[in-house]
Amino acid sequence: MKVHVLQHVPFEDIGSMAGWLEARGAVVNYTRFFEGPALPAMLDFDLLIVMGGPMSVNDEATLPWLRTEKRFIRDAIERGVALLGVCLGAQLIASALGARVYQSPHKEIGWFPIEATSHAGGSFCFPETCTVFHWHGETFDLPSGAVRLAKSAVCENQAYQIGERVIGLQFHLEITPESARTIVDNCGDELIPGLYIQTEDEILGVQSSAYTEINTLMGEVLSYMIGR
Template structure:
């Protein structure tokens, strides 16, 4: 199995997700948009993980690769590939599927807990019941039709 991830800035890689993927037997490849916008052949991946970053999904004028990334995400979903988004990554998935992205009433910055949502037992991805992760975001989104929410936090 092959997992591909999108990384937007040098300091936001897979982290512990790499361990989960390796334990599940995935071969891992990446597109690092800060260095190159070269996208993989969609037929060569089984799973797409879209990581976070400090930019907004709406920064297409400054970061034109966002347009290509959103198109690839939409095509991956249409092809039936599982796609996981972390923070900005979740916002990019929502935007690619036409959902609204807007300022969150609360900015979450720092090490804060998230709670996995166990109602999604059929989901490809499973989160621990609770996990402390680093947050740094001020935007949120409406959940697109067909998307599965896997985790939540106090403010988002």
């Protein structure tokens, strides 16, 4: 299995997905936009993972490679490549398909619950409720043809699916204790008291079982997408 990752900043990597993919013999390659925006010339991989970052999908004026990335995402969808978007990645997929991405009424930073939404059979099913890791200030409208998979008290669209092979997650199931620490170290200035913004101690002080639960769910999403 060949996997390509679009990584926007050094401190938001694929987290628990790395071990999951390695255990299944996957060959993982990266486009790291913070090193250079070069994208593969050919879509010769089985799974494309689009990761998060502190920028906005609307920052094309200052980050012109965002336009190129969105075209690349559209091409991958048109060619039937399995595609997973995480946080900014989910917003990029939505924007690439013409949906609006905009400021959310509340930032969500920390551990907060999501609820599964009812939808037709065949789509991925989240647990009825589960607590996941969030770090975002924007939200999005659903792209045309998307099925809503989950919502939260703050965001109506927390997860969606398009067809059988495209899933967008506004939240982070891949987060590990190490990657949570790294995000806090790099984005701690955003921890301004708010209704849905936890403190550093609250974010980093969760039990190890919190990571185990979301990482297991991350593996279930990947298994669903690639049929393993």
